[in-house]
Amino acid sequence: MWRVTWLLLLATTVWQRGHTTEDENAQSPRHVSVVIVGSTGDLARKYLWQGFFRLYSSQVGKGYTFSFYGGGLSPSEKGTPLLFEILKELKCPPELAAERCALVKEQFLRLSQYIQLKTVEDYEKLSQQIEQQLKQEDMVEAGRLFYLSVPAFAYADVSSKINSTCRPPAEAWFRVVLEKPFGHDFESAQLLAAQLAGFLKEEEMYRIDHYLGKEVVAQILSFRKKNSNFLEPIWNRHHIERIEIVLKETLVCKGRIQFYDQYGVIRDVLQNHLTEVLTLLMMKIPANLSNSEEVLKNKLNVFSFLAPLGRNSVVVGQYQKYTEEVQEELNKTKDYFSRTPTFAGVGIFTDSPQYDGIPIFMTSGKMLDERVGYARILFKNDIFCVQDYSHVSCKPKQIVFHLGHGALDYPAILVSKNLFKPSLVSSVWREVTEHKDISVLGLPLSDYYIQTPVAPKEAYYVLINKVLHGRKDSFISADNLLASWAFWTPLLDSLVQAFPRPYPGGAANGDLLNFQLRGRELAYVNEAVVNVIQQGQDENFQVMQGKFRGAEMVSAWAKELVERLASDLQSIAEEVIQDEGQFHLVLSGGSSPIALFLQLALHHYTFPWHQTHVWLADERCVPTTDAGSNFRTIYEQLLQHVRIPYFNIHPMPVQLNQRLCVEEDGGALLYEKEINQHVNASSFHYVLLGVGQDGHTASLFQDSKLDETGERLVTLTESPVKPHQRMSLTFTAINKARRVGVLVMGKRKHELVTQLSRIKGQDNPEVAEGV
Numbered sequence: 003m004w005r006v007t008w009l010l011l012l013a014t015t016v017w018q019r020g021h022t023t024e025d026e027n028a029q030s031p032r033h034v035s036v037v038i039v040g041s042t043g044d045l046a047r048k049y050l051w052q053g054f055f056r057l058y059s060s061q062v063g064k065g066y067t068f069s070f071y072g073g074g075l076s077p078s079e080k081g082t083p084l085l086f087e088i089l090k091e092l093k094c095p096p097e098l099a100a101e102r103c104a105l106v107k108e109q110f111l112r113l114s115q116y117i118q119l120k121t122v123e124d125y126e127k128l129s130q131q132i133e134q135q136l137k138q139e140d141m142v143e144a145g146r147l148f149y150l151s152v153p154a155f156a157y158a159d160v161s162s163k164i165n166s167t168c169r170p171p172a173e174a175w176f177r178v179v180l181e182k183p184f185g186h187d188f189e190s191a192q193l194l195a196a197q198l199a200g201f202l203k204e205e206e207m208y209r210i211d212h213y214l215g216k217e218v219v220a221q222i223l224s225f226r227k228k229n230s231n232f233l234e235p236i237w238n239r240h241h242i243e244r245i246e247i248v249l250k251e252t253l254v255c256k257g258r259i260q261f262y263d264q265y266g267v268i269r270d271v272l273q274n275h276l277t278e279v280l281t282l283l284m285m286k287i288p289a290n291l292s293n294s295e296e297v298l299k300n301k302l303n304v305f306s307f308l309a310p311l312g313r314n315s316v317v318v319g320q321y322q323k324y325t326e327e328v329q330e331e332l333n334k335t336k337d338y339f340s341r342t343p344t345f346a347g348v349g350i351f352t353d354s355p356q357y358d359g360i361p362i363f364m365t366s367g368k369m370l371d372e373r374v375g376y377a378r379i380l381f382k383n384d385i386f387c388v389q390d391y392s393h394v395s396c397k398p399k400q401i402v403f404h405l406g407h408g409a410l411d412y413p414a415i416l417v418s419k420n421l422f423k424p425s426l427v428s429s430v431w432r433e434v435t436e437h438k439d440i441s442v443l444g445l446p447l448s449d450y451y452i453q454t455p456v457a458p459k460e461a462y463y464v465l466i467n468k469v470l471h472g473r474k475d476s477f478i479s480a481d482n483l484l485a486s487w488a489f490w491t492p493l494l495d496s497l498v499q500a501f502p503r504p505y506p507g508g509a510a511n512g513d514l515l516n517f518q519l520r521g522r523e524l525a526y527v528n529e530a531v532v533n534v535i536q537q538g539q540d541e542n543f544q545v546m547q548g549k550f551r552g553a554e555m556v557s558a559w560a561k562e563l564v565e566r567l568a569s570d571l572q573s574i575a576e577e578v579i580q581d582e583g584q585f586h587l588v589l590s591g592g593s594s595p596i597a598l599f600l601q602l603a604l605h606h607y608t609f610p611w612h613q614t615h616v617w618l619a620d621e622r623c624v625p626t627t628d629a630g631s632n633f634r635t636i637y638e639q640l641l642q643h644v645r646i647p648y649f650n651i652h653p654m655p656v657q658l659n660q661r662l663c664v665e666e667d668g669g670a671l672l673y674e675k676e677i678n679q680h681v682n683a684s685s686f687h688y689v690l691l692g693v694g695q696d697g698h699t700a701s702l703f704q705d706s707k708l709d710e711t712g713e714r715l716v717t718l719t720e721s722p723v724k725p726h727q728r729m730s731l732t733f734t735a736i737n738k739a740r741r742v743g744v745l746v747m748g749k750r751k752h753e754l755v756t757q758l759s760r761i762k763g764q765d766n767p768e769v770a771e772g773v
Contacts, residue, residue: 184478218415288300294475320345575688
């Protein structure tokens with residue numbers, strides 16, 4: 003077995019001070035023990051050992067000595083040959099001359115050994131070996147770095163063993179690097195975070211996303227700060243047309259199916275890599291880029307402004323051979339069909355005053371036409387060119403953070419020459435003046451100012467170096483991780499039953515995956531030409547006929563129903579405004595009217611919102627910022643997308659005196675007074691209601707004491723489900739209305755509508771049912 007008892011003491015080397023914060027006062031070399039758990043796996047073979055070798059070669063003579071332990075489940079006699087086959091293939095860093103590299107590599111191999119890490123006793127032996135070496139060599143310990151290159155399900159077990167056996171003395175640091183995935187959704191990420199917190203402190207955990215080690219990504223904040231004089235006036239919704247964050251791959255998933263089929267493209271790429279790029283583009287620039295706490299805090303703040311994602315925020319696809327690969331690798335039968343998407347395009351919006359209204363397109367996929375990654379900020383061009391369209395001022399204004407590959411084939415930051423000439427982000431970057439005869443995103447290279455690293459560095463080396471120096475700004479905190487999952491999980495849940503669009507792969511995809519923005523909804527440009535699965539029998543409801551209290555019951559499929567109801571509402575509004583000058587519309591919360599709100603916002607641009615007053619039929623007794631607030635739903639799905647005067651919006655005053663729905667505060671009376679003040683004879687022009695599973699409408703429940711409300715227009719009620727307290731219009735207010743519509747949607751309410759159709763009576767509300 004190889005012994006780790008060597009110090010690198012080259013004749014030409016003079017030890018200098020170390021560079022970590024903890025070691026600023028160190029005058030002599032301090033020892034670092036590096037342990038890679040899972041040291042012969044694919045990740046370790048391709049990236050980790052190469053990264054640690056480059057780290058070692060860069061630290062020669064700079065204040066550290068090292069020992070490297072490759073840990074694994076196999077016994078030493080099996081693991082040792084595997085490890086040294088990996089180490090012999092290590093490549094020399096470009097900054098080292100061949101002769102010097104050979105010497106450094108020989109020393110690195112002598113400092114490395116394989117050790118079995120399976121039981122608690124194995125970890126105890128490791129700790130004893132580290133301590134014995136420190137004592138024998140009379141070395142001062144700087145710290146211990148554990149890199150867990152193991153599946154996420156093993157994190158808690160390995161962390162428990164490390165925590166109980168391998169912690170260094172208090173004066174030395176202790177750092178544990180964790181690889182993604184960090185959970186499968188918000189709940190699993192929360193559970194994993196809680197488990198790890200039982201063994202490791204947050205400051206000891208370095209959750210790695212190798213995208214943050216890519217040199218262009220790592221320089222986004224520096225670029226923004228160094229060019230703030232140019233960027234600050236234009237880095238906002240008034241000047242940015244859209245943002246694109248893209249990772250395209252040409253490879254298939256073969257060989258990764260066991261992992262990929264559980265995760266899919268959104269979990270594998272968008273939730274982590276591309277979301278990290280998004281936060282760097284949109285976060286407030288820290289006063290000090292080296293302040294990890296400030297960087298992470300500002301990144302976290304981005305999530306508080308992101309608008310929720312829904313099923314209509316995404317398009318998904320799957321290359322045609324994927325299911326065949328799943329059947330083969332997972333031993334599935336030939337009739338098995340996977341719904342895991344291998345392609346996704348997502349439209350993201352933010353409520354931030356700085357970026358409100360800017361569409362952010364995020365997309366990634368396998369089996370596409372090229373391998374390339376980039377983030378593009380496209381600016382609005384306010385110049386109208388009468389002629390000479392090839393003039394630089396007539397061309398797109400854009401900044402491209404090019405991560406690598408593609409036609410350009412190297413990492414770079416490109417700024418179109420009709421914007422500004424940027425400063426270099428770093429002293430180790432250079433301006434590119436020689437240009438290939440190629441174009442990047444519609445512009446030839448000669449139309450860009452281009453800068454690139456002088457000597458590109460591999461992402462894992464960059465991040466490993468930051469772990470050594472205790473820099474956490476390029477890693478993911480528990481808060482940021484959970485915020486990301488909280489943002490993405492609702493979208494993932496909405497896709498559980500979705501069928502991704504099949505695509506052939508490569509150039510044959512043509513325009514099949516092109517998508518477009520309609521309002522805030524995303525859709526493929528071309529209709530699907532392949533029908534993968536027929537609807538089941540339970541999905542084929544018959545369109546029913548019937549009446550409710552003598553009025554026509556409009557029954558149709560949901561899309562047709564919503565389109566008709568929206569058109570009817572606009573016609574009624576226009577007619578009322580022509581006669582009376584104003585239209586008073588009452589809306590309900592819940593899920594049923596959301597499709598109607600979106601239809602009105604995205605397709606009825608001539609709706610007379612300027613003369614329309616919007617009221618609420620009912621409200622939960624929660625703050626308007628709460629996800630359960632009816633007003634918040636109406637605002638997010640409708641009001642923020644239309645031009646309606648602020649004073650025409652009338653939310654129910656459920657929160658007064660910093661309290662919710664307290665009778666003495668008089669919220670119900672206040673709303674009633676507002677109705678009497680604005681609405682002629684307190685008679686709304688149109689009241690749109692929904693119906694709950696138990697048959698209630700507005701927040702008027704069967705067991706409520708509704709007979710006590712008398713002629714009151716607004717009352718406080720109690721719901722049998724949380725939140726129990728509600729504010730609602732009374733039947734008196736509803737029955738005074740000129741028109742009442744009842745919108746009932748969803749399969750589970752089909753029987754309820756059948757019961758409603760049998761009710762006899764004189765009143766004539768309009769009932770709409772969608773299936």
